[in-house]
Amino acid sequence: MGELLNKNLSALIDIKKEEIEKFESFLIKRTVSKKQNLLNHGSVCRFVAFINKGCLRSYSVDANGIEHITQFGVENHWIADLYSFLNQTPATLNIEAVEDSEVLLLDFSNLEKLYKSIPGLERYFRILFQNAYTSTQRRLNSTLSISAADRYNELITSYPELIRRVPLIHIASYLGITPESLSRIRKRL
């Protein structure tokens, strides 16, 4: 089911074949067509999703109806409304497929069981959360301290592929600027 996930796990932790098989037995495969939602704001996020194929985005909608993108996720990454998942409270985010996608879903109670039976998973998710935390902290710092043009440059340098896969309207939303401002920034480059 999850050759990519298998490699992803093995790259970070020592994990036995039987443990990978056990982990995989708890996953549910799901396809999500482009523009279809995997999670709707207001419902509880019952899963973390490993992206086998495709690209998804998580986003909130503010009081003025403006979308703010929290995360883009492509193959070999996880996506969720983690706060909703961990607290089992209604999601503040939507998760939508930007391309036709295939995900492997792991639900809350199963993950708690798996932490107990495969202790290596504590290390695996410790490393994932640690990396996600530092990159979110750096994004927050950039948002507060550098210009949108510099943030756009950082983004295309770090994730050149994203620009080819994601509509510019979503890139603008991720940077916290209007599509018109993004057009001006791109013209000046």
Place this chain on the structure above:
Amino acid sequence: MGELLNKNLSALIDIKKEEIEKFESFLIKRTVSKKQNLLNHGSVCRFVAFINKGCLRSYSVDANGIEHITQFGVENHWIADLYSFLNQTPATLNIEAVEDSEVLLLDFSNLEKLYKSIPGLERYFRILFQNAYTSTQRRLNSTLSISAADRYNELITSYPELIRRVPLIHIASYLGITPESLSRIRKRL
């Protein structure tokens, strides 16, 4: 050395007395006077610091000389430039004591050793990073999508104590606004 840390560990994981003693044997106690730096931008962050007493802040300084606060830390919390610590690269943040403080420092190579000899620490730091990640993600979302006045309200509701302990100039910097804007917000309340 670390009664508070002892309780902090025991609240999150099952940990034996010998393991706590081992953990503590790797910690170095340090006092930091008010306004003194624990970490300087440009030097490698060699430690994560558990705050036994006091209050510290981590912050960056942008090209215009303006400070942006990444984190406040009080007793019973950890503080570091985590990206610098994990990658052992020069810090982009400074860490300064807001009050006379006492910290317990754990260095990079010792933490890696401790993960191997006390496996429960993987769970402990998995939970800490997971919580830090979700709260940073929520702060980023608020920064992008709600007004400074609403963010100020969120902050004083979640951390009422902070306002009493931290100068308003730092609260403004944390919110990404000028001290004058913060004054106007506070007058309107």
